[in-house]
Amino acid sequence: MPPGTYMEKNKIPDIVVARLPRYLQVLQHMQQEKHLTTNSKELGDRLGISAAQIRKDLSQFGEFGKQGTGYSVPFLINTLQSILNVTTAWNMVVVGAGDLGHALARYQGFTNRGFQVSMVFDNDPKIIGKQIGPFIVQDSAEMVEKVRAAGIQVAMLTVPASSAQKVAEELVKSGVKAILSYAPIVLNLPAYVQVQYIDPILQLQHMTYYL
Amino acid sequence: MPPGTYMEKNKIPDIVVARLPRYLQVLQHMQQEKHLTTNSKELGDRLGISAAQIRKDLSQFGEFGKQGTGYSVPFLINTLQSILNVTTAWNMVVVGAGDLGHALARYQGFTNRGFQVSMVFDNDPKIIGKQIGPFIVQDSAEMVEKVRAAGIQVAMLTVPASSAQKVAEELVKSGVKAILSYAPIVLNLPAYVQVQYIDPILQLQHMTYYL
Numbered sequence: 001m002p003p004g005t006y007m008e009k010n011k012i013p014d015i016v017v018a019r020l021p022r023y024l025q026v027l028q029h030m031q032q033e034k035h036l037t038t039n040s041k042e043l044g045d046r047l048g049i050s051a052a053q054i055r056k057d058l059s060q061f062g063e064f065g066k067q068g069t070g071y072s073v074p075f076l077i078n079t080l081q082s083i084l085n086v087t088t089a090w091n092m093v094v095v096g097a098g099d100l101g102h103a104l105a106r107y108q109g110f111t112n113r114g115f116q117v118s119m120v121f122d123n124d125p126k127i128i129g130k131q132i133g134p135f136i137v138q139d140s141a142e143m144v145e146k147v148r149a150a151g152i153q154v155a156m157l158t159v160p161a162s163s164a165q166k167v168a169e170e171l172v173k174s175g176v177k178a179i180l181s182y183a184p185i186v187l188n189l190p191a192y193v194q195v196q197y198i199d200p201i202l203q204l205q206h207m208t209y210y211l
Numbered sequence: 212m213p214p215g216t217y218m219e220k221n222k223i224p225d226i227v228v229a230r231l232p233r234y235l236q237v238l239q240h241m242q243q244e245k246h247l248t249t250n251s252k253e254l255g256d257r258l259g260i261s262a263a264q265i266r267k268d269l270s271q272f273g274e275f276g277k278q279g280t281g282y283s284v285p286f287l288i289n290t291l292q293s294i295l296n297v298t299t300a301w302n303m304v305v306v307g308a309g310d311l312g313h314a315l316a317r318y319q320g321f322t323n324r325g326f327q328v329s330m331v332f333d334n335d336p337k338i339i340g341k342q343i344g345p346f347i348v349q350d351s352a353e354m355v356e357k358v359r360a361a362g363i364q365v366a367m368l369t370v371p372a373s374s375a376q377k378v379a380e381e382l383v384k385s386g387v388k389a390i391l392s393y394a395p396i397v398l399n400l401p402a403y404v405q406v407q408y409i410d411p412i413l414q415l416q417h418m419t420y421y422l
Binding site for chain 1: 228229231232233235236237240257258259294295296297301303309310311313314315317318320321324325326364365367372388389391395396397405406407409410411412413414415416417418419420421422
């Protein structure tokens, strides 16, 4: 099966899907370093993953490399971008314009990795109307209407835990299908909505277990 | 084996350890909601994890609940805090006082979850000396000495990808043993140093695969 023609994407285990963005990240660094080819051992060394695991993961999507010659870096980048649906940039909405929303709205690192912030909302009258980087913070009372009109499907949620569930439900009403939440609570949303969480404390506690 | 007397912590699979902070997070929310007891089904429903998995995970550390009566929320919180080494607060250093470092230095959510920021460093003369929340940004040229003197073991790294490896090595020289890195590169450090990464784009790409 040639790459890109996979038909039944839900049959790929999610744990494999979760590793693909890491492969893409490392390959894009290799490209910046002018590497034209790589192999599963080099990728594995950079990622702390076994070469066998990398070969097995990539083989789920087709035949990428040739025995002995390895992988073409640009070809593998293109293929992973296509698999992950990031060949063009997704517009994103940031909800919650506190310190973290501020940082995300101004973050330069989304460029070339498939995303761009296009709207920022908050419900605080003291913050609405303020400029953050290239954005004017909009009133979250108008969020459902504006996000729906813009056809935005991806959101970053940086509101307090106490309002995260309510705002997430509004985002789903707006047509959002993927939410990256920084609020430290588990959201309860329809199964078709993708949700991922970032809570630095979970990762800090994971490490202190070993200290 | 009673809880807290586990001797060979490295025998617990890391994938189980990674779930324990999520259990603690949900239990602390339950405590805020004045729940005194819970059970594996309720925990599972909140976390999207099967009740059987939760029972199995917790049984690795001893007998927490009684058949039929479930778990005591405060007891389970205390036990998990003890297992994860977060009964008291770890001092942390933030390196990189850009937008994100700013947000982390002012973040209120560390309180009661086992961490507190105690120093902030940057190498930019325009930023050194500035006030961020209760901190004065210090010169990273003095970082190794000051972090070592304070005995700080946990760091959050929010410097650009291009300097992350160098700064991480300096942190290790300072005695830091756990690094949460926001730089989108894989760090190459001694095996005894715990490293975790936060890169929102990896999680966004994981979701767009399914869109």
